[in-house]
Amino acid sequence: xxxxxxxxxxxxxxxxxxxxxxxxxxxxxxxxxxxxxxxxxxxxxxxxxxxxxxxxxxxxxxxxxxxxxxxxxxxxxxxxxxxxxxxxxxxxxxxxxxxxxxxxxxxxxxxxx
Amino acid sequence: xxxxxxxxxxxxxxxxxxxxxxxxxxxxxxxxxxxxxxxxxxxxxxxxxxxxxxxxxxxxxxxxxxxxxxxxxxxxxxxxxxxxxxxxxxxxxxxxxxxxxxxxxxxxxxxxx
Numbered sequence: 098x099x100x101x102x103x104x105x106x107x108x109x110x111x112x113x114x115x116x117x118x119x120x121x122x123x124x125x126x127x128x129x130x131x132x133x134x135x136x137x138x139x140x141x142x143x144x145x146x147x148x149x150x151x152x153x154x155x156x157x158x159x160x161x162x163x164x165x166x167x168x169x170x171x172x173x174x175x176x177x178x179x180x181x182x183x184x185x186x187x188x189x190x191x192x193x194x195x196x197x198x199x200x201x202x203x204x205x206x207x208x209x210x
Numbered sequence: 211x212x213x214x215x216x217x218x219x220x221x222x223x224x225x226x227x228x229x230x231x232x233x234x235x236x237x238x239x240x241x242x243x244x245x246x247x248x249x250x251x252x253x254x255x256x257x258x259x260x261x262x263x264x265x266x267x268x269x270x271x272x273x274x275x276x277x278x279x280x281x282x283x284x285x286x287x288x289x290x291x292x293x294x295x296x297x298x299x300x301x302x303x304x305x306x307x308x309x310x311x312x313x314x315x316x317x318x319x320x321x322x323x
Contacts, residue, residue, distance in 0.1 A: 200252030
């Protein structure tokens with residue numbers, strides 16, 4: 098069965114500092130990988146996705162993620178965070194032929210001035 | 211703004227009652243998936259509808275049921291509500307069953323008392 102682990106429940110970073118959120122997945126087939134962001138009281142917004150090809154993918158709002166098959170990881174990065182980036186971030190995995198997305202438990206990001 | 215709208219936004223029900231949640235898909239999308247997000251957790255897949263047929267189901271009991279209409283809007287019905295059904299219910303629409311780009315609504319917050 099596919100699974101996603103986000104080891105960090107809560108991360109606090111200073112505004113302007115760099116950010117890396119960790120995601121590890123477990124799945125037998127070639128996965129599709131996603132990062133979503135959820136602001137309080139909101140639904141999920143897709144930040145970026147990986148299906149194949151270049152393992153470094155660019156997303157919206159200045160985010161990027163790198164797929165590392167050998168480490169079963171898909172970590173999200175941003176070089177300089179803004180106060181508006183404070184939110185809950187979810188990594189998810191899916192695959193061709195499988196109708197469901199499997200989500201991690203999320204990482205809450207707090208930004209301090 | 212994703213174009214996916216859910217109603218109502220908040221709902222309070224009594225244990226044992228029945229509830230219907232509604233989702234209007236983004237234009238051009240023929241696939242709708244429903245997720246349950248308990249407090250502090252990632253979304254859990256309930257089921258998916260593709261062209262009015264159920265296309266897959268997660269680990270939820272039969273009292274969770276759904277419908278998809280010819281215009282691809284959808285309903286989630288939950289019978290015999292239990293306290294543990296209290297959660298945010300998210301609807302996601304996509305143009306394909308693999309959810310290569312799923313757009314989420316803002317969710318319905320259901321509280322069972």
